[in-house]
Amino acid sequence: MRSAVAGLELLEPRSVNEALRMMRDRGPATPLAGATDLYVHLNSGTLKPRRFVNRWALDELRRIASKRDGLSIGALATFTDCLRSPLVRRRLPMLAAAAREVGGVQIQNRGTLGGNVANASPAGDALPVLAAAEALVVLRSTEGERRVPFSAFYTGYRSTVMRADELIVALEIPPVAGKQWFRKVGTRLAQAISKVVIAAVRDARPRIALGSVGPTVVRVPRTEEALASGASIEQARRILEAEIKPIDDIRSTAAYRRRVAGNLLACFWKETS
């Protein structure tokens, strides 16, 4: 049954600092971005938080800017913002490719990059991109700011190092050299959550990240090392299939995911050669 809206409280900060003070002084208070994930819980009656901090009007969190030769993407940037940004399309085309395949247009217009990261689903489509690009998660509280390497942000299934008084304010992406590649495999192209999703960068140090094949998004260092040291794609594929830990769930089976991940690795290697 749908959660009752009457008992919920919505706080409307006018600045990021005010939002952070609300989270500190009036907690527990859950940050709200596009609400595309939170509404699912509201609709199914599984929404636990009662007080929300609505940051949708805080445009300062929506900026996409050049940072040296890399990028800084505000946490409130939507998938549509990412798709339309010439900077993203030029410097991080694999993020534009991922944004194009998230949900339908309505979800792309409301769903944010920060929400995708904070929601911590192993199937989040932007997560392999950020993992392969070796992004930094910029977290801010009233006490200050810290930058967490993407590889250290997730601690397990749907858990992160983020504290209850912290907000993700931006994702910082260092310059990415080499060819970028993204592919999502789902039941159909639109409105389907990934069965397997991969983002990869090909240069002297290949970087490969996959979603939906473990409790969190994963990098595959043994596969990366094999490719960097000249192993054949068949050898690398066998290493990858042993390295990932997919499970059977409502969307797919472990065996299918393992096979598809291997196929995707081979496609990446062929199409970027």
Ligand SMILES: Cc1cc2nc3c(=O)[nH]c(=O)nc-3n(C[C@H](O)[C@H](O)[C@H](O)COP(=O)(O)OP(=O)(O)OC[C@H]3O[C@@H](n4cnc5c(N)ncnc54)[C@H](O)[C@@H]3O)c2cc1C
């Ligand atoms: C029909 C449908 C289709 C979808 N398809 C896809 C898909 O194809 N691929 C995909 O990856 N996802 C998909 N999603 C999931 C969802 O749209 C994305 O995860 C989206 O990026 C969530 O962003 P949001 O701004 O709506 O987050 P919200 O729903 O506002 O928040 C999600 C969670 O993150 C927290 N949060 C949000 N922003 C911050 C922040 N800046 N700092 C700290 N915590 C924060 C919230 O408190 C909440 O716990 C789909 C959802 C729906 C309903």
